[in-house]
Amino acid sequence: MKYKSQQVAWWFFALSGVLLLLQITYGFIMAFAHLGYDGLHEIIPFNAATATHKNLLVVWILSGFMGAAYFIIPDEAEHELISVPLAKLQFWSLAIVGVVAVIGFHLNWWEGRKFLEIPRPLDYLVVANVLLFLYIIIMTLWKGKKRTTTSLVLTMGLLFAALLYLPGMIWFDNQTMDSFFRWWVVHLWVEGVWELIMGGILAYLLIKLTGVDREVIEKWLYVIVGLTFISGVLGTGHHYYYIGTPKYWLLIGGIFSAMEPLAFLGMALFAVAMYRKGEKRHPNTMALNWTLGTAILSFVGAGLLGVAHTLPAVNLYTHGTFVTAMHGHLAFWGAYGMLVLGMITYAAPLLTGRKLYNAPGASYAFWLSNIGMIGMTTAFAAAGVTQVYLERKVGMDFIDTQQAMQVHFLVLIGAATLFTTGIVMFVVNFFKYGRPTDEALEPA
Amino acid sequence: MLSKNQARAFFLGGTVVFFLIFLGLSWHTLAREVPKQTHEENLTEAVVRGKQIFDKNNCMGCHTILGEGAYYAPELTKAYERKGEAYIKTVLTVKEPWQPRGRKMVAYAMSDQDASDVIAFLKWIGEMDLNGFPPKPDLQSKVPVPAK
Numbered sequence: 001m002k003y004k005s006q007q008v009a010w011w012f013f014a015l016s017g018v019l020l021l022l023q024i025t026y027g028f029i030m031a032f033a034h035l036g037y038d039g040l041h042e043i044i045p046f047n048a049a050t051a052t053h054k055n056l057l058v059v060w061i062l063s064g065f066m067g068a069a070y071f072i073i074p075d076e077a078e079h080e081l082i083s084v085p086l087a088k089l090q091f092w093s094l095a096i097v098g099v100v101a102v103i104g105f106h107l108n109w110w111e112g113r114k115f116l117e118i119p120r121p122l123d124y125l126v127v128a129n130v131l132l133f134l135y136i137i138i139m140t141l142w143k144g145k146k147r148t149t150t151s152l153v154l155t156m157g158l159l160f161a162a163l164l165y166l167p168g169m170i171w172f173d174n175q176t177m178d179s180f181f182r183w184w185v186v187h188l189w190v191e192g193v194w195e196l197i198m199g200g201i202l203a204y205l206l207i208k209l210t211g212v213d214r215e216v217i218e219k220w221l222y223v224i225v226g227l228t229f230i231s232g233v234l235g236t237g238h239h240y241y242y243i244g245t246p247k248y249w250l251l252i253g254g255i256f257s258a259m260e261p262l263a264f265l266g267m268a269l270f271a272v273a274m275y276r277k278g279e280k281r282h283p284n285t286m287a288l289n290w291t292l293g294t295a296i297l298s299f300v301g302a303g304l305l306g307v308a309h310t311l312p313a314v315n316l317y318t319h320g321t322f323v324t325a326m327h328g329h330l331a332f333w334g335a336y337g338m339l340v341l342g343m344i345t346y347a348a349p350l351l352t353g354r355k356l357y358n359a360p361g362a363s364y365a366f367w368l369s370n371i372g373m374i375g376m377t378t379a380f381a382a383a384g385v386t387q388v389y390l391e392r393k394v395g396m397d398f399i400d401t402q403q404a405m406q407v408h409f410l411v412l413i414g415a416a417t418l419f420t421t422g423i424v425m426f427v428v429n430f431f432k433y434g435r436p437t438d439e440a441l442e443p444a
Numbered sequence: 445m446l447s448k449n450q451a452r453a454f455f456l457g458g459t460v461v462f463f464l465i466f467l468g469l470s471w472h473t474l475a476r477e478v479p480k481q482t483h484e485e486n487l488t489e490a491v492v493r494g495k496q497i498f499d500k501n502n503c504m505g506c507h508t509i510l511g512e513g514a515y516y517a518p519e520l521t522k523a524y525e526r527k528g529e530a531y532i533k534t535v536l537t538v539k540e541p542w543q544p545r546g547r548k549m550v551a552y553a554m555s556d557q558d559a560s561d562v563i564a565f566l567k568w569i570g571e572m573d574l575n576g577f578p579p580k581p582d583l584q585s586k587v588p589v590p591a592k
Contacts, residue, residue, distance in 0.1 A: 033516065036546055045550045046516045047505025112502035114513055149448075173492045175569060176482045177474060179512060219448040226455035233462045234469075242577030243510040246477040250575065252469070316579050320511030320519060387515075395581030398518040399545050 001350045003074035005081035007436035010351050011091045012067030013344045017427040019060035019098070020337075024420050026053040031416065034402070034409045044106060051105045051117040057332060058115065059098045064340030065197050066094070069137055069154060071347050072204050076151035077144025082136055090132045097125050113178070115186045116168045123169050130162045149218035150207070153225060154200030160193040176244035183239040190331070191232040191260060191302070198298070198339055199225045199267070205291045205346055206271060211280025224266040231259035238310040242319055250312040257310035261303030264335075271295030284349065284357045289366055290342030297338060297370070301330025301377070317392045322384035322405075330377040338370075344430060352433040353440030359432070365425035372419025379412035481573040494565025497558055506549070509569060511577060517549065521578060524563065524570040532566065533559045 001007070029040060029049045038046070074081055081087055101118050104110060110117040118126065137155055141147060168185035172178040203221045207214055237253025271292055282288065305327040309318040318324070345362070349355045383405045391401040478484070498504075504513035509520045523532060536559040541548040554562070 030516075038548055041541070041548050045506075045548075047502045047514070047550070050505045050514045050516070051502060108501065110502050112499040112504045114504055117502060117505075149452075173487060173495065174478065174482055174484060175495060175510065175565075176478050176572070178495075179510060180470070180474065180478070215448060219446065219451045222448070222451035222455040223446070226451070226458045229455070229459040230462050233459075233466045236466065240473070242574045243512070244478060244482045244572045244574055245473050246481065247575055248469070249473075316577060319577060320508040320513070320515070322515055325515065389583075392579060393581055393583040394587055395584040399547065402547070403545075 001440055002442050003080050005084050006071050006074050007351060008084055008087045009067040009071035010436045012063045015095055016060045016064040016340055017430055019056050023053055023056035031409055031413050035406055048105045051110055052102050054115050055117055061336045061340060066133055068201050068343045073137055073140050073151055076148045077141050078146050079140055079144035082139045087136055090129060093129050097122055113182055116182060134159060134162060150200050150203045153196055157193045157196030157200060161189055164188050179243050183236055187236045187239055191235060195228040196225050201339055201343055206274045209282045209288050210274050210278025212274045212278045220270050224263055227266055228263040231256050235260045241312050241315055254312050258307055261307050264299040264303035268295045268299040284346060286362045287342055287346035290338055290345050294338035294342055297334030301334035305330055317388050321387045322380050326377055326380035326384050333373045348430055348433045351436040353437055354433050359429050361425040361429055365422045368418050369422030372415050372422055375415025376412055379408050379415055383408035483571055486568055490561050490564040491568045494561035497562050498565055522570050524567045529563055532563050536562055
């Protein structure tokens with residue numbers, strides 16, 4: 001690393017790893033409940049487990065993005081972060097708000113709005129936290145020597161993500177309107193501005209790992225994020241098919257959702273092409289694996305599995321079934337989970353000065369977690385398709401259908417065990433690098 | 445060949461144009477169509493209280509409503525029509541966890557008033573025009589019935 005203040009990123013990466021493990025724990029609680037083993041029902045009822053599982057996902061990914069920004073922005077802007085104590089304050093307040101929210105979920109303190117369960121008073125703290133984060137990033141960029149396309153796209157993504165959180169905080173009496181704006185946050189995050197963040201981080205990693213000329217990489221970055229917004233903004237329509245909104249969304253959502261894989265295909269082709277074009281072979285091959293992996297699996301999970309059920313005639317039957325869980329798991333893992341882990345893999349040796357690029361277990365961590373997640377996605381697909389046919393097509397009763405699906409949850413738990421083994425190895429490996437040190441600073 | 449400036453124009457131009465179209469359609473949907481399709485004239489105080497109770501207890505954390513939520517418990521959009529008022533009231537007011545064939549619900553032990561509000565909310569939801577959701581089981585008639 002070139003700048004001492006980049007070290008603050010380590011804390012965000014550490015928090016990401018810990019929260020990911022906690023998220024997985026709650027996933028197991030839910031999978032066992034589906035099999036009929038709900039011994040924790042009195043302390044952790046299913047709705048507390050699912051709220052925790054989903055919100056931990058959002059927080060560990062955001063923590064990873066923030067860490068990535070604190071690492072990338074000084075390097076790109078060629079300027080130390082304006083204040084490390086403020087960044088530390090932002091870190092601790094993020095961690096505390098996260099912990100309080102999770103504890104609150106177990107005490108019935110929440111809002112029943114999928115992905116946005118954090119209660120209103122904590123929402124204001126989240127806003128304050130993110131404002132502080134953006135202040136540090138934008139001021140650093142402002143004072144820096146350079147404003148590169150990569151750093152601007154990344155910052156724009158972070159800024160828009162913060163702005164889009166606000167519509168989710170308006171109270172509506174009408175359930176349809178409530179849902180309408182909830183998707184402004186959830187959809188326009190994951191299929192919109194988070195892809196800007198993804199594009200920015202991916203471009204940074206490709207520049208560093210492949211040695212391809214920045215101008216070439218950044219030109220294609222604009223094309224990809226352009227495709228993202230052109231398809232993704234009106235693609236929000238696929239959430240407006242069946243919630244009390246007019247029929248024209250079936251047409252608009254259907255057409256633009258069918259275009260959404262293009263942005264992810266662009267991302268995959270872009271990463272592979274740059275890898276082939278690059279003449280530099282960076283010694284951190286695991287970081288390159290994760291970088292190419294995220295570009296390819298995001299296309300499969302977010303792109304292909306998404307469009308598999310956004311055609312309105314298909315979605316009429318799959319809306320509100322495990323088919324959504326199939327898409328959701330591989331999409332979040334492929335696009336954002338692997339991206340954050342790739343960023344951590346790239347940054348850890350630079351922060352700590354221990355250049356263990358092929359540490360024992362790093363490769364197992366990569367393959368086990370990926371094979372495990374593909375297995376889980378397959379199990380969710382089997383469960384989802386069974387549910388669609390038995391409950392929606394044949395009209396079988398809910399509980400009868402659920403019992404017919406149970407075998408797929410056994411497969412899910414098996415695959416999730418592989419996945420978890422990989423993630424535990426990853427997190428252990430990360431902590432084995434130790435803490436960041438000044439000895440790792442590159443001489444100016 | 446595409447230059448970096450052209451690529452930037454494509455990104456900025458595309459984003460602004462499609463976002464403006466999205467804002468226009470959203471305005472039309474919310475101002476003109478949603479009030480009709482959701483029968484906003486029937487959105488009584490009881491329905492609003494029912495929604496608040498529904499949110500406060502994170503019912504969406506197990507059930508789906510309008511197809512949104514978690515997949516641990518039944519879809520509630522047509523619950524009022526399917527199960528009727530008396531059944532729902534029992535589920536919401538009992539002091540022991542309701543557990544049809546083993547799958548437990550939290551025992552909310554709601555007051556009569558709260559349960560009635562939630563029922564009013566579910567009734568209002570059930571009357572919305574949802575473009576055909578939930579669908580009628582279209583293969584049901586094709587399942588052979590075994591001879592007795």
